[in-house]
Amino acid sequence: MLPYIVFKLILVLVILGLTLLIATYSTYAERKIAAFMQDRLGPDRAGKFGLLQPIADAVKFFTKEDFIPAGADRVLFTLAPAIAMSTALMASVVIPFGNSLILNGMEFPLQVANLNIGVLYISGVVSIGVYGIMLGGWASNNKYSLLGSIRAASQMISYEIGMGIAMVAIIMMSGSMSLHDIVQQQAGPIWKWNIFVQPLGFIIFCTCAFAECNRTPFDLPECEQELVGGYHTEYSSMKLGLFLFAEYVNMFVSSALMSAMYFGGYNIPWIEHLNLPHNVETALGSAFFFIKIFFFIAFFMFIRWTIPRFRYDQLMHLGWRILMPLAIVNMLLTGIILLLIQ
């Protein structure tokens, strides 16, 4: 039992570290991709190719003056960025980052918790994620912050529904809510990946994930022309840093979810024919999983610098009148096809 607990602790630390590292360098990648798409150079001063830029940013965030506005609610103003960050980190607990390692005859799964209700846990975490933004906007005692946070919250609530129903279709296909089982069922040839059986579901899920992360084209909560900076207008220093960083962590988690639920997770198609040792196969699978995650993160960024922002009524229209009915149709179709196959 003891080696098992020690392994889990190490795994938690590794995943936390990796999440933060990837989120840190996502900020760098975002600037480089933006620069590439706008025909600029991007950050190139700190270190070789500007690779030390995220560290310079972090130093800057930590050393700036930490300002709390006079009319603000001090407790909630401080608590809000912490809530935003911790809820963003919580979802990675149920993501299977690899199959399992066999050391000394003991099997150690590369997943912190294989919850029986993994998918529901994810929707739970997503639904609590609203609080950080809402409290931050309210506690700032600023009209623009409040408006921005209310926008963000209503957007996230609206798109949670489509996301949830799209996930229900996946649960129906695999007959399990555990993300480990969902990934395991996509093992083997490439056409067993859920993207080939649930293409509509993937498009819905992906759109909703963009909205949940408050990324362009759904970044209305921080619409500069109307709302100054949205819910984080009054924030400065590392508190602002945590809000911005939480967005990148959310992006990492949604990319991981998309690749786990629709793109086979850590499964490499046809790898079982190579007869590799179990641990090598796991390591290769994890590497493949991270490649998929990086692909989706890059996808998020390319979309951000390609598509302009929606108008707020268009956003609500898309969420409630297009995505939700589509998700329900997708769920019904899945059910009918599953019944016919039986």
Next chain:
Amino acid sequence: MEIAFYVLAVSAILSALAVVFAKSPVYSVLWLILTFFTIAGQYVLLNAQFLAAVHVIVYAGAIMVLFLFVIMLLNLNIATEPVKPVYMRAYEIVGGCVLCLTMVAAIHTSSFEFTPVNAYDNSIGTIEKLGVTLYNNYIFIFEVSSLLFLAAMIGAVILAKKGDI
């Protein structure tokens, strides 16, 4: 496990008290969310993971967000308690005492010797068990309650579109 139960129970009671005693409604809502989390923790201890997750999603994730919306939009953020007339306070005290008396009487007359109906089952409370039970033993009640939900949803839409219809 017992320690976890007591920690959760004590924090549930303390945060429930904080809901009542908090001056600002926003803090009340936040303490209430904490109460829901501790209760969800109790469900997990009872092996009812599904119930715990749904409890968090529905209460903490949806209903409390709605409460926060209402409080923020009504601007109830001034930490002042409304001044109530004396007869209102008298009513409140009498009502509270009666409720307290009822609860004490209920606890007094009930016995606390439990005999489990079924032997302990590791998979009890999991989503598979719950689904089988719901769709076999309680299918009629389940369908009727979903019809009720549908009616409530349609009602909400009609209320919201009052002018257009």
